[in-house]
Amino acid sequence: MGEASLALQAALRQVAVEIDRQFDLLLPVPQDPRADLYRAMRHAAIGGGKRLRPLLVMATAQIFGVDRACAARVGTAVECIHVYSLIHDDLPAMDDDDIRRGKPTVHRAFGEAAAILAGDCLHALAFEVLAAEATHPDPFVRIELSGALAHAAGPAGMAGGQMMDLEAEKASFDLPTVTRLQAMKTGALIACAVESGAILGRIPPEGRTGLRGYARDLGLAFQIADDILDAEGDEEAAGKKLRKDAGRGKETFLSLLGLDRAREQARLLVRQAVEHLHAFGSEADLLRDIARYVMERDR
Amino acid sequence: MGEASLALQAALRQVAVEIDRQFDLLLPVPQDPRADLYRAMRHAAIGGGKRLRPLLVMATAQIFGVDRACAARVGTAVECIHVYSLIHDDLPAMDDDDIRRGKPTVHRAFGEAAAILAGDCLHALAFEVLAAEATHPDPFVRIELSGALAHAAGPAGMAGGQMMDLEAEKASFDLPTVTRLQAMKTGALIACAVESGAILGRIPPEGRTGLRGYARDLGLAFQIADDILDAEGDEEAAGKKLRKDAGRGKETFLSLLGLDRAREQARLLVRQAVEHLHAFGSEADLLRDIARYVMERDR
Known part of the structure; x- marks a missing residue:
């Protein structure tokens, strides 16, 4: 995190504490045969990760003056989906990883069956959180959030991309x-x-063009940086196995562009992402900092 | 289906056609590297199963004069969750089954990774269907349906029970x-x-007591019948592997009660389920028929 701005460093720390707290409240370990299921979810969900997605929800929501507690709950729902996808992606039948966020992966710590179920439970939990009145008083906002998240998680989004x-x-x-x-x-x-930040801010779809451009370019820059990290990064700092892409003969941005052009492309995307925010003033500085940070991170 | 009433037989046939049609529309196979993912989802979702859960949505909704197309979409969402759970339960790390609904299980036909992802995609799809305006014009109804389904699918419901x-x-x-x-x-x-049928019918929670009692007793009767089927049924008619519980030394209603008392208990539960519907007239006859049918089915 050496290159993150002071404001971003503070925001990252704060969101990490907040999301851990949300998961802690959502996942009390029951005194029954499901105890290991909850422990497996807590193992994956608490105390790790950059919390980039909740930070993006909260930084965007903040532009529009959204209540911070609402945004934190929505950020938790999005992180539920992210964490479940990591659990399932790490399974032996998928990427077969032993280490994640510096700890044993869920199936290494709790077994494969519990890992599959812990992922499934976090998946359902995301939508349970979004449906709760505590997340937002307006049912229209909640169902729009829910639809957007389901679409992003499913075959036209994350899971389709994983396939x-x-x-x-x-x-x-x-x-x-x-x-x-x-x-x-x-x-x-x-x-x-x-x-989701824009939905919480009640910005209609036609008002989200700049934010969508920002997110698209940020997402690609993030992935190119991830490819570079996979090839050049330090496994201990990353907290996960690296050098995986090359070993599998998979084409990536790096294999297709080469290191120099990949880095250049990521920088260009970061600049473009920031430019998409031109309509906003200093209230969007945190989003700008996040875009710059994705190139500098070491995990 | 020999013992189902004529009305129930017609309803079962009709719902089977309708749900197959919904899945066919929801899952067009794309001409891209996700083709097998969609084929895997179609393999699991189309052309099989009793469709008991969609039938229950539709039979309950019908009591309150709900638009049939709305109820069919909600039934499809509930069936998405059921089908995803079957795919994941059949995985080698879970029940390790080769046959389901008379066909190879998804991981046998498409591999484990595709099976995990196909389950995940159907899981997300359930909530995407519920969030769509086409499912119900009122966002409050949609988010209530979504919250109820997420709760039923998650650690306090289906996935917790599986653990x-x-x-x-x-x-x-x-x-x-x-x-x-x-x-x-x-x-x-x-x-x-x-x-969900009651939510679609805009029945407030305090008006759902009878239906909840019906569903609780029906669910237990169904499970006892399933245990009996596992012990006594015909594998070909059931379309799945039987005699699994005994082989694993798992306690079931059957092992704890014995065959005669289990059967008696299931019959009692069916009677109770029907009694819970006393406030309804002939408009609830299909629900009554469903309760009687769970004891007589062979799959």
Whole structure:
């Protein structure tokens, strides 16, 4: 986090505390045979991760003066989806990873069956959180959030992108296909986080163009940075296994563009992302800081 | 289906056609690397199953004169959750089943990774369907449906019950614990189907007591009948592997009560379920027929 602005560092710290607190409240371990299920969810959900998606919800919502507690709950719902996807992606049948966020993956710590169910439970929990009146008093806002998140998580978004990613090991994708894959696999949920902030701010779809452009470019820059991190990063700092893409013969932004052009492309995307915010004043500075930060992070 | 009333037989046929049609419309196979993901979802979702849960949504909604197309969409959402749970339950790390609804299970036909993702996608799709304006014009109805389904699917419902079921292989549960397990594992989604019909009918929670009692007793009767089917049924008619519980040393209603008392208990529950509908006239006859049918089915 060395290169994050002071304001961003403070925001990252604050959102980390807030999201941990939300998960702690949502997931009390019951004294019954489901105890390990809850422990598995807590293991995955609490005390780790950059919390980029909740931060995007909250930083966007803040532009429009949205109540911070509402935004934190919506950020938690989006993070539920992100965490469930990590649990399932790490499974032996998928990426078969042993380490995540510096800890054993859920199936290593609790077994495969509990890991599948813990992912499924966090998936359902996201929509239970969004449906609760405590999240937002207006049912129209809640159902719009719910629809946006379901779309971003499903076959046209994150899970569809993950399927393309599995196919990428067998095929040889070109740059437009890799771009589409990544726009779905990581981009859709990042875009949904920003969109959720705008929905909370009651900005109608036609008023979200700038934010959508920001989120799209941010998502791609984030993924290119992730590819670079996979190739060049430090496993200990990243808290997960690296050097995976090359070992599987998968085309990535890095393999298709080379390191220099990939880095240049990511910088260009960050600049573009920031430019999409031109209609906003200093109230969008945190979003600008986030865009710059995605290139500098080490995990 | 030999013992189903003529009205129920017609309703079962009609709902089967309608739900297949909904899934066919929702899941067009794309011409891109996600094709197998959609094929896997279609394999699991189309052309099989009793469609008991959509039927319960529609039969309950019909009591209150709800538009049939709305009820069919909500029934499809509930069935999305049921089908996803079957895909995940069949995985090698869970029940490790090869046959479901007379066909190879999804992981046998498409591989484990695609099966995990197909389940995840149907899970998300359920909430996308509920959020769509086409499902119901009133956002309050849609978000109430969404919250009820998320709760029924999550750790306090179906997935929590599935976790208890896994633990049942290690522990020796007593009758109250098995009852609670089954009330969560299969009962929660059955109850949600009936509740969804009442939500569509704009019946406030305090007006749903009879229907809730019906659904609770129906769910338990259904599960006892399922246990009996597992022990006594014909694998070909059932379209899935039977005799699984005994092989795993799991306590069930059958192992705890014995065949005669289990059958008697199920019959009592069916009678009770029907009695819970005393406030309704002939408009609830289909729900009554469904309750009687759960004891007679062979799959």
